[in-house]
Amino acid sequence: MAAKILSGKDFADAINAETRVEIERFREVHGRSPALTVVRVGNDPASDVYVNKKVKTAGELGMISHHHHVADTITTDELLQLIASLNDNPQVDGILVQLPLPKGIDERVVLESIDAKKDVDGFHPVNAGNLWLGHETLVPCTPAGVIEILKRAGIEIAGREAVIVGRSNIVGKPMAALLLTENATVTLAHSRTNDLASVTRRADILVAAVGRAAFITTEHIKEGAVVIDVGINRLEDNSLLSDVFSDDEIEKRAAAINSRGFTLIGDVNPRDAAEKASHFTPVPGGVGLLTVAMLMKNTVTAAKLRIQNL
Amino acid sequence: MAAKILSGKDFADAINAETRVEIERFREVHGRSPALTVVRVGNDPASDVYVNKKVKTAGELGMISHHHHVADTITTDELLQLIASLNDNPQVDGILVQLPLPKGIDERVVLESIDAKKDVDGFHPVNAGNLWLGHETLVPCTPAGVIEILKRAGIEIAGREAVIVGRSNIVGKPMAALLLTENATVTLAHSRTNDLASVTRRADILVAAVGRAAFITTEHIKEGAVVIDVGINRLEDNSLLSDVFSDDEIEKRAAAINSRGFTLIGDVNPRDAAEKASHFTPVPGGVGLLTVAMLMKNTVTAAKLRIQNL
Numbered sequence: 001m002a003a004k005i006l007s008g009k010d011f012a013d014a015i016n017a018e019t020r021v022e023i024e025r026f027r028e029v030h031g032r033s034p035a036l037t038v039v040r041v042g043n044d045p046a047s048d049v050y051v052n053k054k055v056k057t058a059g060e061l062g063m064i065s066h067h068h069h070v071a072d073t074i075t076t077d078e079l080l081q082l083i084a085s086l087n088d089n090p091q092v093d094g095i096l097v098q099l100p101l102p103k104g105i106d107e108r109v110v111l112e113s114i115d116a117k118k119d120v121d122g123f124h125p126v127n128a129g130n131l132w133l134g135h136e137t138l139v140p141c142t143p144a145g146v147i148e149i150l151k152r153a154g155i156e157i158a159g160r161e162a163v164i165v166g167r168s169n170i171v172g173k174p175m176a177a178l179l180l181t182e183n184a185t186v187t188l189a190h191s192r193t194n195d196l197a198s199v200t201r202r203a204d205i206l207v208a209a210v211g212r213a214a215f216i217t218t219e220h221i222k223e224g225a226v227v228i229d230v231g232i233n234r235l236e237d238n239s240l241l242s243d244v245f246s247d248d249e250i251e252k253r254a255a256a257i258n259s260r261g262f263t264l265i266g267d268v269n270p271r272d273a274a275e276k277a278s279h280f281t282p283v284p285g286g287v288g289l290l291t292v293a294m295l296m297k298n299t300v301t302a303a304k305l306r307i308q309n310l
Numbered sequence: 311m312a313a314k315i316l317s318g319k320d321f322a323d324a325i326n327a328e329t330r331v332e333i334e335r336f337r338e339v340h341g342r343s344p345a346l347t348v349v350r351v352g353n354d355p356a357s358d359v360y361v362n363k364k365v366k367t368a369g370e371l372g373m374i375s376h377h378h379h380v381a382d383t384i385t386t387d388e389l390l391q392l393i394a395s396l397n398d399n400p401q402v403d404g405i406l407v408q409l410p411l412p413k414g415i416d417e418r419v420v421l422e423s424i425d426a427k428k429d430v431d432g433f434h435p436v437n438a439g440n441l442w443l444g445h446e447t448l449v450p451c452t453p454a455g456v457i458e459i460l461k462r463a464g465i466e467i468a469g470r471e472a473v474i475v476g477r478s479n480i481v482g483k484p485m486a487a488l489l490l491t492e493n494a495t496v497t498l499a500h501s502r503t504n505d506l507a508s509v510t511r512r513a514d515i516l517v518a519a520v521g522r523a524a525f526i527t528t529e530h531i532k533e534g535a536v537v538i539d540v541g542i543n544r545l546e547d548n549s550l551l552s553d554v555f556s557d558d559e560i561e562k563r564a565a566a567i568n569s570r571g572f573t574l575i576g577d578v579n580p581r582d583a584a585e586k587a588s589h590f591t592p593v594p595g596g597v598g599l600l601t602v603a604m605l606m607k608n609t610v611t612a613a614k615l616r617i618q619n620l
Contacts, residue, residue: 108445124439125435125436125439125440125443125445126435126436126439127439128438128439128440128442128443129434129435129436129437129438129439129440129442130435130438130439131439132438132439132442132479132483132487133435133438133479134479135418135435158502159502159503159504160504161504161509167490169442169443169444173442173490176486176498177442180477180483180498180500183500183502185497185498185499185500185502185503185504185509186497186498187495187496187497187498188486188490188495188496188497189495190490190493190495192468192469192493192495193469193495194469194470194471194495199471199495
């Protein structure tokens with residue numbers, strides 16, 4: 001059996017097309033576009049790529065976006081003052097503080113200082129709480145994107161066994177809440193789980209979010225499962241390529257390692273998933289592409305909810 | 311194999327003895343006892359019993375307790391004003407609004423109006439969120455009590471399979487968060503779960519919180535599992551007794567049904583649990599007795615956290 005590949009680009013394009021229409025409607029009704037502000041502290045190069053992608057996509061969809069780039073010498077107090085001014089600004093609908101923050105800045109205090117109604121990353125305790133309590137809220141973008149993939153691919157969730165490997169606050173736990181809301185029987189597995197393969201082999205829907213390259217292999221996958229790979233890892237060793245990629249992929253990946261020192265790989269061995277799963281999301285080109293699309297959608301949701309409650 | 315019965319009274323007594331010491335220490339340091347205010351709306355007879363039990367236990371442990379009993383003609387706005395005054399009162403450490411509220415009062419708005427730092431029921435979204443994010447917080451009393459039972463009984467949780475049946479905001483979901491924090495592999499099952507018995511039979515630790523009398527039977531229980539019964543249901547039919555109780559219990563239960571019209575039974579068939587489980591909590595006399603003890607403990611925790619942060 002050859003698994004169907006769930007391409008993130010197709011779903012992201014579809015969501016962005018819908019968001020563009022929502023933004024246009026919002027502007028017609030309220031006389032301005034929804035507005036996203038991204039706060040970036042310091043010069044982490046990966047953050048540079050992510051922030052630019054977010055700001056660029058916002059612009060392409062007709063949203064207003066601002067990018068506050070501040071030096072890593074900023075103190076927690078100064079950052080809190082910046083966020084307070086954004087909280088108070090009625091022209092700002094969404095605030096995103098790009099992680100990771102430099103050492104010495106209290107990440108928890110910073111994230112909790114964002115007005116929960118503008119917290120388009122969905123990391124604020126109020127939003128995490130409302131998610132679990134079943135209330136409308138701003139949901140973390142990556143797990144929200146996974147639900148979009150499953151629904152848009154026509155995969156039934158209700159009554160099926162979902163197993164999530166990894167229990168991060170950003171992916172694993174909110175993923176559990178969302179799959180539960182969709183009436184899956186949900187298991188959270190993690191580094192302390194005994195005999196992980198016997199747990200993951202129960203999964204009709206398997207979500208891998210552990211941050212370990214090709215960690216999920218054939219022994220972990222039930223025949224015909226839907227496998228969602230949330231991991232994005234760097235593979236720097238040519239010798240591993242033949243264990244994880246198909247023949248036509250190996251050459252391309254080897255070229256990437258030779259030219260820039262690494263190739264990206266998920267938490268799932270893609271060759272094993274292709275053989276055993278019914279559907280799987282590739283890395284790159286899978287779940288990651290949904291994250292920005294869901295951020296855009298969240299910003300529009302935040303703008304609408306705020307205006308409703310003014 | 312005959313299961314060991316985990317008596318709630320023993321654990322509740324032990325926790326209350328510790329709380330009494332904490333209250334005494336708090337008074338020595340801060341010159342006053344921790345204070346709990348219970349708000350009761352209307353005349354639900356079950357609430358009467360529960361509220362009296364809470365107020366009485368608080369007094370016995372040396373805590374200050376107040377009972378605001380207001381008529382069911384109170385409006386949501388008036389109730390919000392009462393809660394606002396309790397939020398502002400520095401002499402009040404814990405606020406508990408007894409549920410259910412009369413129809414016409416917006417329960418969600420009322421619960422969200424309680425200062426999260428005084429929310430000793432742990433129902434506020436901020437507290438639900440902090441629980442899932444792994445931060446110190448006020449935790450719902452019933453699932454917190456289950457963890458106390460497991461730990462005090464010396465039952466290992468880390469690495470074991472825990473299955474929770476029922477996904478309420480008050481029990482099932484926070485129970486999942488707490489068992490996950492203790493490093494169990496956690497599954498949330500519910501009314502939409504397919505082949506429930508095959509899911510629950512995986513459980514080393516099985517928590518039943520569905521509100522259906524004797525719903526969990528021999529087919530659901532793995533030999534040697536720890537079975538925690540959170541349900542409290544009324545059994546009014548004599549003819550069912552022989553299916554669920556041991557011979558020496560039947561006569562006692564029949565007498566209860568004859569005299570007051572019902573006997574209490576949990577979500578687990580107690581005869582089946584006694585035969586297959588390694589440990590189980592009885593109903594009555596099990597988890598229910600921990601709930602008030604955990605409320606007392608939460609109130610002391612709330613008092614300490616507030617004073618630390620003043």
